[in-house]
Amino acid sequence: MKEFIVTRNDAGQRLDRFAAKCAPRLPSSLLQRYFRTKDIKINGHWAKPDARLREGDAVRLYVPDEFFEAAKPKGNDWLASLRPQLDIVYEDADLLLVNKRPGVLCHAASGWDGRSLIAQIQAHVYQAGQWDPAAENSFAPALCNRIDRGTGGIVIAAKNAGALRVLDEKIRTREIDKSYLCVCLGTPEPREGRLENWLFKDAAKNQVYVKPRSEPGASIAITDYTVLTSRDGLSLVECRLHTGRTHQIRVQMAHAGHPLLGDGKYGVERVNRTRGEDRQLLWSYKLTFSFVTPAGPLDRLAGQTFTVKDVPFVRRYFPEAGFPGP
Helix, strand or coil: CEEEECCCCCCCCEHHHHHHHHCCCCCHHHHHHHHHCCCEEECCEECCCCCECCCCCEEEECCCHHHCCCCCCCCCHHHHHCCCCCCEEEECCCEEEEEECCCCCCCCCCCCCCCCHHHHHHHHHHHCCCCCHHHCCCCCCEECCCCCCCCEEEEEEECCHHHHHHHHHHHHCCCEEEEEEEEEECCCCCCEEEEEEEEEEECCCCEEEEECCCCCCEEEEEEEEEEEEEECCEEEEEEEECCCCCCHHHHHHHHCCCCECCCCCCCCHHHHHHHCCCCCCEEEEEEEECCCCCCHHHHHHCCCEEECCCCHHHHHHCHHHCCCCC
16 A cells, blocks of 8 residues: 655646556556555545545555555756756746747657756756655646747746646637747748648658648648748748647648748758758747636736747848847
8 A cells, every 4th residue: 555645736636647647557447446446545535536636635545566666766866967058938936938949859759868848947947946856746847838849939838737737728728829930932922811721640750731621630720920021032921820730830831832941841952951941940939828718826927928039040031120020
């Protein structure tokens, strides 16, 4: 038998999900059996799998020790030794907005990598004394959205489980608006409009294809765009996402005949080489918390907009435009 005390970051979870995290080697079929035999209890009393946990609850799992992981170490050397290099747009006790550099992975491709954005964020929060993994049953600071390795811009990270639940829900209900700047080939006509397509992702190839109509596996993608300025066969375009599909802006702009400069997957390689660009010129530069429903601990952010200080390719190709554009 092992007992776990529910912390603030575990409160609000279903009992069965919490138990599965506490005993990660326990098959789900056996987990359900232990519920039926009343071997999983809250504060000494049997409870149903969907019972909601409260801070301070004592959860006891009367299951063999082989299904638990080894006890957590009291120290995490990598968290203390890593020197995070973060461009922080905004930070408070609940969340971080970080301006990710192109080339940085949001999560490590395989295993642990201290260069990944999430590793640096976790080290930052740990060193600030806002998260102690040894005191947690299951929670770790987490990213709420991700952007491609070659794309720069704002990524949201939650420092606690309450903020993570709110942010995940607000992203799902599209109450967080994200705007991007990109450099494309040519000048889209009309200069302001909407791109609406069905996108299908081939996961094996990590390639996205535009479909003319709905079909199994395809998802609707909607992007509003505005041409801010044009010169030398290129245009600076602002894109506002209404959906969040993989490679959405890159694929839709390419399908419209205006691929992004530097895009090695959907762009024009000859032009990319001539211009010396090997990553898509795309930056998530602005984020607005457009809450229309209560946001609990994050209500204070309703209506607030955050913008990065600089987008390098705007200065490089459109110095006359200023920032973030005319």
